[in-house]
Amino acid sequence: PEAITVQELANRMAEKGADLVKALFNMGMMVTVNQSIDADTAELLVEEFGHNLQRVSESDVDIDASVDVDPEETLQSRPPVVTIMGHVDHGKTSLLDALRGTDVVKGEAGGITQHIGAYQITTKDKQKLTFLDTPGHAAFTQMRARGANVTDIVVLVVAADDGIMPQTIEAIHHTKAAGVPMIVAITKSDKPEANPQKIRERLLEHEVIVEDMSGDVQDVEVSAKTGAGLDELIEKILLQAELMDLKARYDRDAEATVIEAKLDKGRGPVATVLVTRGTLKRGDTFVVGTESGRVRALVDDKGKQVKDAGPSVPVEVLGLGGVPQAGDVLTVVENEQRAREVAEYRQQQATAKRTATVAPNLEAMFAGLK
Numbered sequence: 097p098e099a100i101t102v103q104e105l106a107n108r109m110a111e112k113g114a115d116l117v118k119a120l121f122n123m124g125m126m127v128t129v130n131q132s133i134d135a136d137t138a139e140l141l142v143e144e145f146g147h148n149l150q151r152v153s154e155s156d157v158d159i160d161a162s163v164d165v166d167p168e169e170t171l172q173s174r175p176p177v178v179t180i181m182g183h184v185d186h187g188k189t190s191l192l193d194a195l196r197g198t199d200v201v202k203g204e205a206g207g208i209t210q211h212i213g214a215y216q217i218t219t220k221d222k223q224k225l226t227f228l229d230t231p232g233h234a235a236f237t238q239m240r241a242r243g244a245n246v247t248d249i250v251v252l253v254v255a256a257d258d259g260i261m262p263q264t265i266e267a268i269h270h271t272k273a274a275g276v277p278m279i280v281a282i283t284k285s286d287k288p289e290a291n292p293q294k295i296r297e298r299l300l301e302h303e304v305i306v307e308d309m310s311g312d313v314q315d316v317e318v319s320a321k322t323g324a325g326l327d328e329l330i331e332k333i334l335l336q337a338e339l340m341d342l343k344a345r346y347d348r349d350a351e352a353t354v355i356e357a358k359l360d361k362g363r364g365p366v367a368t369v370l371v372t373r374g375t376l377k378r379g380d381t382f383v384v385g386t387e388s389g390r391v392r393a394l395v396d397d398k399g400k401q402v403k404d405a406g407p408s409v410p411v412e413v414l415g416l417g418g419v420p421q422a423g424d425v426l427t428v429v430e431n432e433q434r435a436r437e438v439a440e441y442r443q444q445q446a447t448a449k450r451t452a453t454v455a456p457n458l459e460a461m462f463a464g465l466k
């Protein structure tokens with residue numbers, strides 16, 4: 097039996113993960129975007145959405161539309177990818193910093209920690225968790241819109257001394273639409289004016305029912321200031337991750353999603369990617385969005401050069417031909433010629449798509465002139 101996650105399949109078909117979840121629900125299956133489905137179910141879905149089933153090896157150039165699934169027996173568990181969301185000033189960055197402080201594999205003393213928008217921590221019992229540091233949730237929305245949601249679990253941050261605010265509600269909507277499980281972290285619980293119970297009650301109005309209110313959403317009171325609740329939060333994330341049975345194949349050519357990308361003065365185009373399957377190695381040839389390149393260096397979240405990066409590992413990639421976009425998928429291909437071919441093909445596709453979306457508007461304009 098072969099397996100693919102709903103999100104991976106959605107990415108390959110360029111459909112929304114939530115739409116696949118809906119279709120599966122109509123087929124009588126309750127799954128989230130991060131769960132795996134077998135090849136038969138995948139095939140049904142592919143047909144349902146009117147796509148052709150193509151294997152990478154047989155496909156011409158369009159590796160995007162191909163459905164290439166890893167056999168179940170090749171899959172191994174991978175760390176959960178956790179995104180922290182919430183209203184401005186509710187303590188997202190502070191919580192991320194505090195969580196990072198619990199990492200037992202800290203960078204060398206005195207070393208400069210690089211901010212790459214994503215990092216991984218290792219707990220005392222050697223469990224790994226990847227956190228995405230998306231300031232605000234513009235990035236999350238953008239990635240979701242592109243069908244490249246890499247988030248397994250959302251931690252919704254709500255300040256105990258404030259309440260449910262517009263961006264809290266937005267975050268709830270995004271999370272639900274993406275079909276991602278949520279854990280509520282009630283932050284700033286150390287403050288004298290903190291009222292966590294009020295938060296739990298208010299969340300009901302937005303159909304977020306925490307365990308205390310006899311729902312099934314986990315919640316935990318935390319303080320980035322005192323460190324209270326951090327271990328409990330990590331435990332709850334790991335418990336949720338265990339339920340999801342997150343897996344990926346390690347020993348294959350890598351696929352990764354761009355978290356952020358920029359043009360660095362000294363280093364040229366740099367992309368922070370999160371590996372979704374396989375192992376990305378120095379020297380690999382790849383295509384990412386409409387760009388191609390060859391991995392010149394990989395830099396981890398501690399600013400250290402590494403030789404490779406496996407599933408759920410965030411790394412900076414150097415050696416790109418240009419700056420890709422957040423949400424773009426990086427795929428390792430066999431050689432540079434193929435990388436250029438695919439990049440070119442995608443550029444044509446992108447141009448064709450732009451023309452196609454312009455056409456109806458022109459039609460509408462002319463219709464008005466008749």
Ligand code: GTP
Nearest residue numbers: 183184185186187188189190283284285319320321
């Ligand atoms: P934006 O990125 O601007 O949306 O804010 P944020 O959600 O990242 O909040 P940030 O972590 O910057 O914290 C906002 C303010 O709240 C800062 O002044 C923090 O010191 C304070 N703060 C955050 N967490 C705690 C906490 O647990 N306890 C207390 N007392 N203050 C906190």
Ligand code: MG
Nearest residue numbers: 188189190231
């Ligand atoms: Mg912040």
